[in-house]
Amino acid sequence: MTRLKDIAEVAGVSIRTVGRALKGEGYVEAGVRERVLGAARSLDYRPHRLARSLRTGRSQEVLVLAGGIGGQYDELHIAKIAGMERTLRAAGMSLGLLFGIESEARRAGRDVLDELIARRPAGLALFASPTLPATATARRLDQARVPYVFFDTRESDVDTVRHDRSGGIRESVRWLAGRGHQRIAYVGPTDERSRLDGYLEALKTLGREPLIVPGSADWETARAAAPALMALKPDAVQVYSDILALGLLAGLHEMGVRVPKDIAVVGFDDRFAASLSYPPLTTLQQSNEAMGAAAAAILIAKSRDEVAPPGGWSRTLPMSLVIRAST
Amino acid sequence: MTRLKDIAEVAGVSIRTVGRALKGEGYVEAGVRERVLGAARSLDYRPHRLARSLRTGRSQEVLVLAGGIGGQYDELHIAKIAGMERTLRAAGMSLGLLFGIESEARRAGRDVLDELIARRPAGLALFASPTLPATATARRLDQARVPYVFFDTRESDVDTVRHDRSGGIRESVRWLAGRGHQRIAYVGPTDERSRLDGYLEALKTLGREPLIVPGSADWETARAAAPALMALKPDAVQVYSDILALGLLAGLHEMGVRVPKDIAVVGFDDRFAASLSYPPLTTLQQSNEAMGAAAAAILIAKSRDEVAPPGGWSRTLPMSLVIRAST
DNA sequence: TTGTATGCGTTATCAA
DNA sequence: TTGATAACGCATACAA
Numbered sequence: 076m077t078r079l080k081d082i083a084e085v086a087g088v089s090i091r092t093v094g095r096a097l098k099g100e101g102y103v104e105a106g107v108r109e110r111v112l113g114a115a116r117s118l119d120y121r122p123h124r125l126a127r128s129l130r131t132g133r134s135q136e137v138l139v140l141a142g143g144i145g146g147q148y149d150e151l152h153i154a155k156i157a158g159m160e161r162t163l164r165a166a167g168m169s170l171g172l173l174f175g176i177e178s179e180a181r182r183a184g185r186d187v188l189d190e191l192i193a194r195r196p197a198g199l200a201l202f203a204s205p206t207l208p209a210t211a212t213a214r215r216l217d218q219a220r221v222p223y224v225f226f227d228t229r230e231s232d233v234d235t236v237r238h239d240r241s242g243g244i245r246e247s248v249r250w251l252a253g254r255g256h257q258r259i260a261y262v263g264p265t266d267e268r269s270r271l272d273g274y275l276e277a278l279k280t281l282g283r284e285p286l287i288v289p290g291s292a293d294w295e296t297a298r299a300a301a302p303a304l305m306a307l308k309p310d311a312v313q314v315y316s317d318i319l320a321l322g323l324l325a326g327l328h329e330m331g332v333r334v335p336k337d338i339a340v341v342g343f344d345d346r347f348a349a350s351l352s353y354p355p356l357t358t359l360q361q362s363n364e365a366m367g368a369a370a371a372a373i374l375i376a377k378s379r380d381e382v383a384p385p386g387g388w389s390r391t392l393p394m395s396l397v398i399r400a401s402t
Numbered sequence: 403m404t405r406l407k408d409i410a411e412v413a414g415v416s417i418r419t420v421g422r423a424l425k426g427e428g429y430v431e432a433g434v435r436e437r438v439l440g441a442a443r444s445l446d447y448r449p450h451r452l453a454r455s456l457r458t459g460r461s462q463e464v465l466v467l468a469g470g471i472g473g474q475y476d477e478l479h480i481a482k483i484a485g486m487e488r489t490l491r492a493a494g495m496s497l498g499l500l501f502g503i504e505s506e507a508r509r510a511g512r513d514v515l516d517e518l519i520a521r522r523p524a525g526l527a528l529f530a531s532p533t534l535p536a537t538a539t540a541r542r543l544d545q546a547r548v549p550y551v552f553f554d555t556r557e558s559d560v561d562t563v564r565h566d567r568s569g570g571i572r573e574s575v576r577w578l579a580g581r582g583h584q585r586i587a588y589v590g591p592t593d594e595r596s597r598l599d600g601y602l603e604a605l606k607t608l609g610r611e612p613l614i615v616p617g618s619a620d621w622e623t624a625r626a627a628a629p630a631l632m633a634l635k636p637d638a639v640q641v642y643s644d645i646l647a648l649g650l651l652a653g654l655h656e657m658g659v660r661v662p663k664d665i666a667v668v669g670f671d672d673r674f675a676a677s678l679s680y681p682p683l684t685t686l687q688q689s690n691e692a693m694g695a696a697a698a699a700i701l702i703a704k705s706r707d708e709v710a711p712p713g714g715w716s717r718t719l720p721m722s723l724v725i726r727a728s729t
Numbered sequence: 730t731t732g733t734a735t736g737c738g739t740t741a742t743c744a745a
Numbered sequence: 746t747t748g749a750t751a752a753c754g755c756a757t758a759c760a761a
Contacts, residue, residue: 076520078754089732094756102730121520125456126754129737134452136498141484150477150674157468157501164500171463172499173491174484193403193448294678318678325680328655347477348675351621351645353652405738416748421740429746453738456753 077118085114135168137374138196142175142204150347151363152202155226158367159200166375168197177206188215198222198374209233222377224370224388234388236369240343243359243394244273247341248313250396252281256311256339260286262297262304262323263315270315270343291315294322301326310338311402317342317349317358324352324401339402354400366392404445412441451496462495464701465523469502469531477674478690479529482553485694486527493702495524504533515542525549525701536560549704551697551715561715563696567670570686570721571600574668575640577723579608583638583666587613589624589631589650590642597642597670618642621649628653637665638729644669644676644685651679651728666729681727693719 079097083090088107095101096111097120103111128134139159141152160170173191180187191199192215199216203209203225213233216223225235251259261274265287278285286307291297297319304312304323314320320342327334334340334354342349342358349356369390377388406424410417415434422428423438424447430438455461466486468479487497500518507514518526526543530536530552540560543550552562578586588601592614605612613634618624624646631639631650641647647669654661661667661681669676669685676683696717704715 076522076754079756080754090755091732091757092730095731098756104730107731119516121517123456123754124521125452125461126737127756129450129452129456129739129753130755130757132737150480153477153480156499160499160501164503170499172483172487172497174487176491189446190448194451195403321678321680325682328680346675347673348678351648351675352679353648353655355652406740407738417739418741418748418750419746422747425740431746434746450738453753454740456737456755457739457741459753 076123077115077120078123079120081118082111082114082120085118086110132195133197133378134195135197136171137163137168137198137200137371138171138173138191138194139200139202140173140176140191140207141202142177142207151344151361154363155367155370158364159371160367161364162368162371163375166371168375171196177204181206188212192216192219192221196221197378198224200224200226200370200374202226203228203235209235222374224373224377226366226370234373236366236373236390236392238361238366238394239391240269240394241273241276243396244270244313244343245277246394247359247396248274248277249281251311251313251339251341251402252277252283254339254402257283258286258307258309258311259283260288260304260307260309260312261314262288262291262300262312263319264292265289267315274313291319291322294318294325297322298326298329301330301332305330305332305338311341312338313341313343315343317344317346317356320356320358320401321348321352324356335400335402341396341402345397349397350399352401357399357402358397359394360397361394362392403450404442404447405450406447408445409438409441409447412445413437459522460524460705461522462524463498464490464495464525464527464698465498465500465518465521466527466529467500467503467518467534468529469504469534478671478688481690482694482697485691486698487694488691489695489698490702493698495702498523504531508533515539519543519546519548523548524705525551527551527553527697527701529553530555530562536562549701551700551704553693553697561700563693563700563717563719565688565693565721566718567596567721568600568603570723571597571640571670572604573721574686574723575601575604576608578638578640578666578668578729579604579610581666581729584610585613585634585636585638586610587615587631587634587636587639588641589615589618589627589639590646591619592616594642601640618646618649621645621652624649625653625656628657628659632657632659632665638668639665640668640670642670644671644673644683647683647685647728648675648679651683662727662729668723668729672724676724677726679728684726684729685724686721687724688721689719 079090079093082093093111096103096108163170176187209228209230225233227237228235265271286309288300288304291300342356345358345360349358373388406417406420409420420438423430423435490497503514536555536557552560554564555562592598613636615627615631618627669683672685672687676685700715
């Protein structure tokens with residue numbers, strides 16, 4: 076483990092000159108610079124990250140807070156995390172991961188945020204969760220001058236990366252209409268507005284009446300909703316999520332309804348499971364890696380004290396339709 | 403951000419005494435100890451991890467190397483990582499995550515392992531991948547005195563946590579037989595011995611002839627294998643993985659074969675998708691969080707220079723059957 | 730153009 | 746039982 080001091084000795088200069096030569100800043104005589112760089116290379120020098128961070132007062136590590144929501148670990152999350160990590164590493168930074176720390180802290184009566192801030196991370200990426208008050212959290216992090224970014228918050232006053240859910244659904248419904256489907260229904264909870272709004276807007280543009288089966292919240296209730304759906308005599312259905320879409324598929328199977336012959340089904344999320352169902356599910360894909368990369372880019376910029384772009388830091392990413400056999 | 407120095411000033415003692423009092427080591431007068439602890443609490447002291455690591459020469463961070471295998475991120479991986487992180491955090495350590503660094507380094511002609519070792523991690527957890535030579539890697543890490551553990555290596559001479567795949571399949575086949583199934587088949591690649599061996603052993607114990615449909619490697623080929631399977635007239639089938647089992651379900655649907663009425667289907671892995679299929683899939687569950695916790699425990703012990711238990715560090719975890727509607 | 734010296738917050742050595 | 750003080754490796758203010 077070579078140190079600057081070792082390079083200095085080999086190159087016959089002071090440690091300060093080594094620093095300058097390696098950073099390429101200030102005045103260093105060409106010959107000296109060559110000698111230093113050569114010594115560094117032959118000694119296989121790598122800066123000691125901890126020492127650097129201690130000195131500069133800034134860790135190079137971004138912390139990711141992943142809520143272990145009911146112990147269900149999400150392949151959508153890991154793709155985002157991977158996207159972040161790649162981007163951070165390219166910028167010389169690294170990624171630390173924490174799970175379900177909020178709920179644990181609440182049980183223990185401690186305050187998570189203080190602990191996280193105390194670790195002086197280069198940035199904080201937070202997965203929105205019902206147990207984490209986004210706005211209040213964002214304000215405290217701003218105050219502590221810790222760069223942060225949320226994934227998929229609904230709150231509009233925090234910096235976040237999200238997908239254009241409305242736009243995705245709108246495109247999907249238009250695409251179904253373009254393929255000749257006349258009665259396009261929607262199955263899913265109606266308290267999440269963005270997806271439902273996309274559906275309503277698209278139908279309005281098309282001049283059609285909405286056909287909505289509200290209330291489904293999981294695989295089982297979606298399965299049970301199949302008869303209610305078919306009572307509307309639809310020839311296509313946009314579902315709130317892949318999980319619900321797969322539940323609906325099960326219900327349709329049981330009723331003897333053939334997919335896509337009798338009805339086309341479109342999901343939302345592009346989970347791994349969507350490619351494994353019978354039939355494989357056409358669905359709206361989140362570009363999770365891109366989302367992670369975007370989040371990382373925001374944190375990198377913030378940590379370099381760059382000024383926010385005119386529209387603010389938040390980014391909205393487009394979704395795309397993955398066409399499989401259910402349509 | 404209070405430092406030891408701040409506590410020392412408030413408590414009116416030297417910084418050294420503060421250190422002793424907080425660690426509870428050496429001789430500190432009871433009254434002084436109380437004063438120091440009180441000051442630490444009221445100042446909300448938290449040790450500076452970086453400074454500590456710099457001084458002790460050991461980082462408290464375990465690095466996890468997750469191969470981004472073809473860009474497919476795995477919910478099985480993230481559960482393991484979550485299990486690790488929880489255990490590490492309880493031991494005062496943390497977790498850093500790196501993706502697909504091997505393939506990137508190979509492209510760039512650099513050596514990953516040296517870079518990782520240069521970061522002086524408290525430990526290294528590696529997901530086995532075809533591109534990472536486990537034995538050679540383990541030897542180099544041993545030499546560099548970096549604690550390591552693999553997930554699911556086939557190599558027997560490296561420290562690893564794995565699941566008892568043979569045992570899991572054996573139990574599953576016995577369970578099927580116990581439920582009255584007479585002709586229990588196996589679908590999957592035959593070059594992975596552990597699962598196939600479990601099947602063969604169980605059938606041998608039962609005194610029955612094996613019914614094997616070899617060769618399937620993905621959803622599509624498993625789907626195509628349905629007719630070949632049914633030609634064997636089985637009344638139950640153990641499949642190599644959930645992915646293949648779901649492909650097989652699709653093929654059986656297309657043939658009009660009813661599951662579980664005509665044939666019972668058992669998968670392997672307990673992916674999220676297994677709970678979302680029609681019918682939901684009975685499958686062998688890996689205890690991924692437990693696996694992560696076991697890996698973390700090994701790294702913690704190694705990093706404390708504990709001596710390996712008689713059988714070595716490696717651990718084999720049992721699998722369990724999750725019974726759903728496909729049986 | 731180059732070098733000396735200091736400090737980041739901890740731990741640890743040695744002396745008092 | 747306690748306290749000065751050095752050192753970990755790096756970055757940098759200040760001198761030369």
